[in-house]
Amino acid sequence: MKTYLSLIISFIILSAGCVCAPCPASVLMQTPADVSSPQAVLMTDAGDTPAQSSKQPDDAGADEYRDDENLDDDDDPFGEERVTIADPIEPFNRAMYHFNDKMYFWMLKPVAQGYKEVVPEPARVSVKNFFSNLGFPARFVSCLLQADFSGAATEVGRFTINTVWGIGGLLDPSANKELDLQKQNTDLGQTLGVYGVGHGFYIVWPFFGPSSPRDSITMAGDYFLYPPWYVQPWYASTGVTAYEAVNSTSLRIGEYESLKGAAIDPYVSMRDAYIQYRMKDVKARKARSVLFKNSGANNPAADTFQPEK
């Protein structure tokens, strides 16, 4: 079992390394264009408006539907990078997406709904806090590896306070206003992201959902750093994890449905949401890191830009 695991991990690391290699080059190529475009956009905008208003002063409504000369859609002042991710195994991913979708609607959701009927919300929040408290080792190690020492200290403080005064982690007293120790939302995949490792490509794992080679490290790391996995025998730890999944789902029923309902192509929508979410997480973590704080400006993470197909 152990040998297989290490084989899988080394495969993941290797594949992540290979795929991200060409990215920095494309980043360099693209950056000058990105920098110049806002000005160009401003100029065309400025030139545009008076010309049109003189042509059709009273037909502003139809005018809105005119051709867009502003083909560089980079006038977004929020410094958003276009985030995309390669999807070479799309047929597999789509199959897994449908599998997970069915799992959710046929199994997880009905169970979570039944559970929700029986257990009141404060109790479910406590259970969530309890499991979240057990995630301390993984978050602590990640913070250390990212050189985010204040984050690591916050995590230690939270763990101590919540374990001792929060009745073994059932309550979260350290998040209240006086202490204001907020949970560090981080994991090993983000740590690699902070180091500049790119996503690689998109994978949908059965049960675990959207991921990438890099973020799969999180799952592997969790295996070692998450106490519930050490519960013996194996079916007990699986049971505990399944219970956690049911509990956290019971607090989020409706979120997946609304994401899916709003989407034109739910698979692509999920993929994009996942990648946007992870990218901004990594950015936020980078900003907190003592060592990597300034590397972001001149050397953006490999996954911040990938050329569109």
Place this chain on the structure above:
Amino acid sequence: MKKRGAPLLILIIFVLSGPAYAGVPMNAVEATVKRVLDVLRDPKLKNPSARETKKEKLRVIYRDMFDEMEFSRRTLTRNWNKFSPQQRKEFVNLFEQVLEKTYLDKILDYSDEKIVFYKETMVTENKAEIESKIITSSKEIPIFYRMILKDGQWKVYDVVVENVSLVQNYRTQFNEMLSNGTPEQLLETLRKKVKAQ
């Protein structure tokens, strides 16, 4: 200490810098959200049969709040020019309906969550970002509104929920569909979606 000092300082700066300038986009969203909440909490509209009336009222507010033109253009970006003017019109219309229906139903499920607006960033002269969050008993959901000033009115052109930009999300979907299909096929998909809702 540091944390308490900062808001105070910001407050002082805002107060000193005069009432008009800084708060305009934030006030615009806040006022709209308040209008939405007023409709939702209206005791006259409490019973389920008033759902349609509520929807009608919310639809009006929604149109005031969002710049659907900007929204559509930003999601289509360079694909915009592939559409004929007639198709563009239909697209904007259909896309608005898709968004409206999805989010109206969600808003109607609103119970007593707290909504806090806490930050406004002027990005350029006519663009701003308002940060807000919805606080429920088990979590906080950050929602950022990106706004643009057009004809003296601040309107929302992108909503970022938990770090995921809606415009970008739809853009990726439309890009994918248009690289494999025609604008007509995309419109057909949208028509079906609107009908199914």
